[in-house]
Amino acid sequence: MPAKTDPENAPTASEPPHYLGHRQRLRERFLAAGADALSDYELLEMVLFTAQPRRDMKPLAKALLKKFGSFAEAIHAPEPLLREVDGIGEATITQLRLIAAAASRIAKGELKQRHALSSWQDVITYCRTSMAFAEKEQFRLLFLDKRNQLIADEVQQTGTVDHTPVYPREVIKRALELSATAIILVHNHPSGDPTPSQADIRMTKAIVDIAKPLGIAVHDHIIVGKNGHTSLKGTGLM
Incomplete structure (x- = not known):
């Protein structure tokens, strides 16, 4: 043959x-x-x-x-x-x-060199570059120090094409392990549409409720897709 x-x-x-x-x-x-x-x-x-x-x-x-x-x-x-x-x-x-x-490496390098909250476009660029075109949902955490500079960037969970299991207490546990004072939540929608679901909104609120008494700020929850991104904070959903 x-x-x-x-x-x-x-x-x-x-x-x-x-x-x-x-x-x-x-x-x-x-x-x-x-x-x-x-x-x-x-x-x-x-x-x-x-x-x-x-x-x-x-x-x-x-x-x-x-x-x-x-x-x-x-x-x-x-x-x-x-x-x-x-x-x-x-x-x-x-x-x-x-x-x-x-x-992805270049976008991450740009983000690590800057104050995250004053370089919001770098945050968005990195998130979209890293996740927008993934086949499955990923839930990513950006851990920040008191100067709002990046300590760590971790994918906590990877799910299916339309769902990722997220455990709020595990999110906060990891923030405490890293001595982070703030976090940015990020996940992707493989469908391309970054519109948040009700489950996305509920999960964000649960994380905020656990984080606040421990002095950990949740700056935003960003949803990315190939058609754009949505900031839950920017849309008043958190």
């Missing part, structure tokens, strides 16, 4: 050599004018250059955007769905995972 062909190492003799010059022109435009000078598919092409050095990446980049909708959704796409795209193999999946991880 013949071995299965790796799509990333398939013969390329029939491909025209035009993409070699195209790659160089993209690199030059990127270096001269920055990422804003490139469209989403062109930036995705550049991401994939090292994964498949001997193939034209434009068709694959366009196929990924057509299937997933945006650059961010493509790099965060679940592995089983990525494998459905013709021309993708292990190297490409690894490269996309690397870019997603790098984006």
Whole structure:
């Protein structure tokens, strides 16, 4: 039985050599004018250059955007769905995972260097980068010190596509272990819609009620999705 062909190492003799010059022109435009000078598919092409050095990446980049909708959704796409795209193999999946991880690490680094409450956009950017495109619900806790700087960032629970079990006493127990004086609650809605449910509101109130007598402030509960975010504090729900 013949071995299965790796799509990333398939013969390329029939491909025209035009993409070699195209790659160089993209690199030059990127270096001269920055990422804003490139469209989403062109930036995705550049991401994939090292994964498949001997193939034209434009068709694959366009196929990924057509299937997933945006650059961010493509790099965060679940592995089983990525494998459905013709021309993708292990190297490409690894490269996309690397870019997603790098984006999250950079956003977290920006947040750790700043006063969280005076850099609220950094908080939102980090939360969305880390969680907005996850397949399952995650409940994340940002623990802050008395200067409102980040002590720790932990995913406390991972649930299903529409539910995550959260135990308010465990949340506060962990805050006490870290000597945190404040926390920010974060979770994602894989549906993409960040509208809080009644269960989200009740859970937030339960955590606030336990935290307050112990001198722990709950600054906010942020819900993120690929379509945006909602702040429970900002909407008057806590």
